[in-house]
Amino acid sequence: MYPLRIERMGRVLYAPMLALQLQRRDDVLAEISDETLFLLEHDRVITAGRNAKNENLLYPQDALKARGVAL
Secondary structure, three states: OOOEEEEEEEEOOHHHHHHHHHHHHHHHHOOOOOEEEEEEEOOOEOOOOOOOOHHHOOOOHHHHHHOOOEO
C-alpha cells in the first residue's frame, strides 16, 4: 500500500490549483512526492475542452463573468 497525503486547501482559485495538481502528478510519477488527495473549494468555473468554441457556450463570456463564473 502506498502512502496518501491529504491536504486541506480551503478556498482556492481554479487555475493555480490546477497547476499545483499537475506539478504534484509529475512529482508522484518521479517518486519525489506521495500521492495526494486535495480537499478544496473554488468559485464557479466552466471547463471547456481543447476543441470547444465560444458558440458551444449557452451564455457569452461577458455574461458568465458578470455572474461570477470563470471560463
